[in-house]
Amino acid sequence: MRIDVVSIFPEYLAALDLSLIGKARQDGLLDLNVHDLRDFTTDRHRTVDDTPYGGGAGMVMKAEPWAQALTSVADAEEAARPVLIVPSPAGAVFTQAMAYELAEEKHLVFACGRYEGIDERVLEWAGERFDVRPVSLGDYVLNGGEVAVLAMVEAIGRLVPGVVGNPESLVEESHSDGLLEYPVYTKPSSWRDRGVPDILLSGNHGKIAQWRRGQQLQRTAARRPDLLEKLDPTQLTKADKAT
Numbered sequence: 001m002r003i004d005v006v007s008i009f010p011e012y013l014a015a016l017d018l019s020l021i022g023k024a025r026q027d028g029l030l031d032l033n034v035h036d037l038r039d040f041t042t043d044r045h046r047t048v049d050d051t052p053y054g055g056g057a058g059m060v061m062k063a064e065p066w067a068q069a070l071t072s073v074a075d076a077e078e079a080a081r082p083v084l085i086v087p088s089p090a091g092a093v094f095t096q097a098m099a100y101e102l103a104e105e106k107h108l109v110f111a112c113g114r115y116e117g118i119d120e121r122v123l124e125w126a127g128e129r130f131d132v133r134p135v136s137l138g139d140y141v142l143n144g145g146e147v148a149v150l151a152m153v154e155a156i157g158r159l160v161p162g163v164v165g166n167p168e169s170l171v172e173e174s175h176s177d178g179l180l181e182y183p184v185y186t187k188p189s190s191w192r193d194r195g196v197p198d199i200l201l202s203g204n205h206g207k208i209a210q211w212r213r214g215q216q217l218q219r220t221a222a223r224r225p226d227l228l229e230k231l232d233p234t235q236l237t238k239a240d241k242a243t
């Protein structure tokens with residue numbers, strides 16, 4: 001998978017050189033490139049923003065530098081249009097289902113806005129070359145798109161085959177089956193007078209799986225009842241319903 005990120009703070013994305021995503025880049029599983037939007041300006045001051053039409057506080061990101069930057073990353077030979085993900089407070093909320101879907105794409109481009117956002121005409125213009133997706137990280141306000149891109153690249157990148165050493169670990173995790181994950185424990189078995197649930201020490205893998213599933217359902221009901229309502233009834237077994 002090829003990933004291009006455009007930002008006026010490319011150093012913000014340095015975290016993508018680390019850990020799992022960093023190793024995937026070294027291994028050639030992710031062809032990840034970060035671009036400085038200011039490299040696509042033509043004036044001496046490398047201007048990327050200006051005052052908003054209609055007035056109001058703050059500045060708006062100018063269209064032309066974005067058009068130059070996006071044109072330079074849109075590989076003309078590509079058969080399918082790359083997906084252009086534009087983090088925005090006004091976007092569709094990013095979910096694990098979206099991460100799975102985007103992990104299938106060959107080329108993702110992320111446009112990190114700042115200030116009060118990007119001139120809307122960029123998203124309209126980009127629609128000819130890209131599958132444009134405004135995406136929100138959640139219902140809270142950030143100062144720009146970079147934090148959202150770090151989160152999305154990690155969530156998507158880890159689903160690309162070969163990135164996570166043991167694909168098994170992707171199966172039983174929060175949101176992969178629509179539920180929150182069960183509690184986990186490790187040595188020592190007694191820590192500051194707190195023990196580990198006996199079932200986990202029993203070696204009875206069937207009972208352990210049953211207990212873990214029950215924990216998932218209890219946690220989801222307590223912390224995220226909205227997820228339970230979304231569950232397809234066929235995803236709940238008779239035993240689940242008895243929990």
Ligand SMILES: COc1ccc(Cn2ccc3ccc(-c4cc(N)[nH]n4)cc32)cc1
Pocket residue numbers: 087088089112113114115116117118135136137138139140141142143144145148
């Ligand atoms: C009109 O309201 C606002 C307009 C812009 C901003 C600052 N800003 C500029 C670019 C940008 C990109 C993404 C986000 C963002 C995404 C999520 N989930 N929260 N905030 C914020 C962003 C704040 C608020």
